[in-house]
Amino acid sequence: MIEIRKESREDYEEVYNLVKRAFETVEFSDGNEQDLVEALRSSCNFIPELSLVAIQNNKIVVYILFTKIKIGEYEELALAPLAVLPGYQNKGIGKKLIEKGHQIAKQLGYHFVIVLGSKNYYSKSGYVPAIKYGIRAPFEVHNENFMAVKLNDFDKEITGVVEYAKEFGI
Numbered sequence: 001m002i003e004i005r006k007e008s009r010e011d012y013e014e015v016y017n018l019v020k021r022a023f024e025t026v027e028f029s030d031g032n033e034q035d036l037v038e039a040l041r042s043s044c045n046f047i048p049e050l051s052l053v054a055i056q057n058n059k060i061v062v063y064i065l066f067t068k069i070k071i072g073e074y075e076e077l078a079l080a081p082l083a084v085l086p087g088y089q090n091k092g093i094g095k096k097l098i099e100k101g102h103q104i105a106k107q108l109g110y111h112f113v114i115v116l117g118s119k120n121y122y123s124k125s126g127y128v129p130a131i132k133y134g135i136r137a138p139f140e141v142h143n144e145n146f147m148a149v150k151l152n153d154f155d156k157e158i159t160g161v162v163e164y165a166k167e168f169g170i
C-alpha cells in the first residue's frame with residue numbers, strides 16, 4: 001500500500017536524507033539536490049500542495065517537488081527534483097507521483113510543467129521536447145532533455161525562454 005500526501009514540516013529531515021541518497025549515484029548530479037529542496041521551500045516559488053511524499057512501510061520512499069517558474073509573462077511549473085529511495089526504484093512509484101502532481105497542478109490551473117532530464121523516463125509521463133511548444137531553456141541543452149507537458153488548454157501563446165527561480169542558480 002502506498003500513501004501519497006502533501007509533505008509536512010515533520011518530514012523535512014527524512015526528505016533531506018532521501019533526496020541525498022537517491023542522487024548519490026546519479027551521473028548528472030551535483031550532489032546538492034537536497035539543499036536545493038531546502039532553498040526552494042523557503043522561496044516564494046514554493047507551492048505546499050505540490051511538495052509530495054509517498055509513504056510505504058511507514059517510510060517516505062519518494063519525494064517530488066513542482067515549483068513556480070516563468071515562461072514569458074506566465075507563471076508555470078518546473079518539476080525538480082523527483083527522488084525515489086534506492087530499493088524502491090523501478091517499481092512504478094516515481095510515475096505515480098508525477099501523475100498525482102500533474103493532477104493537482106491541473107486543478108490549480110497551471111498549463112505547463114517543464115523538466116530537465118531523461119527523455120526515456122519523462123516521455124512515459126507525457127513529456128515532449130519543450131521546443132515543440134516554443135518553450136526554450138535559459139542554458140544550452142539537448143532539445144530532447146528539456147521537456148514540457150501540457151496540462152490545460154489556454155487561449156494565449158505561452159512561449160519563450162524559461163526563467164527559473166533564483167534558487168536554481170541558473
Ligand SMILES: CC(C)(COP(=O)(O)OP(=O)(O)OC[C@H]1O[C@@H](n2cnc3c(N)ncnc32)[C@H](O)[C@@H]1OP(=O)(O)O)[C@@H](O)C(=O)NCCC(=O)NCCS
Nearest residue numbers: 022026082083084089090091092093094095117118120121
Ligand atoms: C529516476 C527515478 C525518479 C525513476 O523513478 P522510478 O520510480 O524508479 O521509476 P518508475 O518505476 O516510475 O519507471 C520505471 C521505468 O523508467 C525507467 N527508468 C528508471 N530510471 C531511469 C533513468 N534515470 N533514466 C531513464 N529511464 C529510467 C526504467 O528503466 C523503467 O522503464 P520501463 O517502464 O520501460 O521498464 C528514480 O529511479 C530515482 O529517483 N533515481 C535517482 C534520482 C534521479 O535520477 N531522479 C531523476 C532526476 S531527472
